[in-house]
Amino acid sequence: MHNVVFVLGPPGSGKGTICAKIQENLGYVHLSAGDLLRAERQREGSEFGALIEQHIRNGSIVPVEITCALLENAMNNSGDAKGFLVDGFPRNEDNLQGWNKQMTGKALVQFVLFLSCPVPICIQRCLNRGQGRTDDNEESLKKRVETYNRQTFPIIEHFEKNGLVREVKSERSVEEIYADVVEVFNQAAKV
Numbered sequence: 001m002h003n004v005v006f007v008l009g010p011p012g013s014g015k016g017t018i019c020a021k022i023q024e025n026l027g028y029v030h031l032s033a034g035d036l037l038r039a040e041r042q043r044e045g046s047e048f049g050a051l052i053e054q055h056i057r058n059g060s061i062v063p064v065e066i067t068c069a070l071l072e073n074a075m076n077n078s079g080d081a082k083g084f085l086v087d088g089f090p091r092n093e094d095n096l097q098g099w100n101k102q103m104t105g106k107a108l109v110q111f112v113l114f115l116s117c118p119v120p121i122c123i124q125r126c127l128n129r130g131q132g133r134t135d136d137n138e139e140s141l142k143k144r145v146e147t148y149n150r151q152t153f154p155i156i157e158h159f160e161k162n163g164l165v166r167e168v169k170s171e172r173s174v175e176e177i178y179a180d181v182v183e184v185f186n187q188a189a190k191v
């Protein structure tokens with residue numbers, strides 16, 4: 001059984017940054033759904049490259065069959081890990097349903113780390129990210145924020161109803177955010 005922590009929040013809220021620190025210090029393995037999709041897009045012989053690029057530019061969500069298979073493969077190929085940080089997933093109802101269908105009995109979701117941050121700050125961070133991403137431009141960002149508001153936030157609310165959400169405000173320094181994140185993981189380890 002894989003232990004999983006879902007990490008959600010608007011684009012640019014700092015999911016990748018904080019996950020890297022958790023992986024470094026707390027022994028969880030970081031799996032970014034976006035990174036896995038970008039790698040699959042680049043993989044020679046992939047039949048999904050064009051479809052993935054289309055969704056990324058549009059800020060829309062790739063069908064779960066593709067994303068969940070990438071996540072499950074990565075988990076199975078990671079050897080023994082204390083747990084996995086599944087960053088940027090599930091982002092919509094399709095993601096959630098597909099995960100439940102494919103991973104029930106194989107993964108246990110410990111909690112959902114929700115990095116909350118005002119959208120204008122998130123957009124500015126993405127525009128300054130400097131990773132050359134095809135979706136870090138004003139036009140794609142507008143669509144990504146809309147997708148977040150319409151599709152991802154309701155998923156966070158769903159988990160909230162189940163008592164699984166641990167919110168950490170991320171309009172602060174990485175050090176301040178991370179200090180709260182460590183508290184969340186410590187609390188989770190007690191129960």
Ligand SMILES: Nc1ncnc2c1ncn2[C@@H]1O[C@H](COP(=O)(O)OP(=O)(O)O)[C@@H](O)[C@H]1O
Nearest residue numbers: 011012013014015016017125128129172173174
């Ligand atoms: N707490 C923070 N304060 C200022 N900038 C940040 C903070 N966390 C991340 N960043 C920067 O913002 C950009 C987006 O961060 P990233 O971790 O990629 O977010 P996400 O994965 O949620 O899109 C990156 O350039 C990152 O260096």
Ligand SMILES: Nc1ccn([C@@H]2O[C@H](COP(=O)(O)OP(=O)(O)O)[C@@H](O)[C@H]2O)c(=O)n1
Nearest residue numbers: 011012033034055056059060061062088089
């Ligand atoms: N579960 C997911 C995660 C990302 N994606 C796609 O990948 C893009 C980038 O996701 P990301 O997680 O790397 O973006 P950030 O929130 O980290 O900025 C999203 O806008 C989607 O188009 C997806 O389709 N399904």
Ligand SMILES: [Mg+2]
Nearest residue numbers: 015016032034
């Ligand atoms: Mg990211």
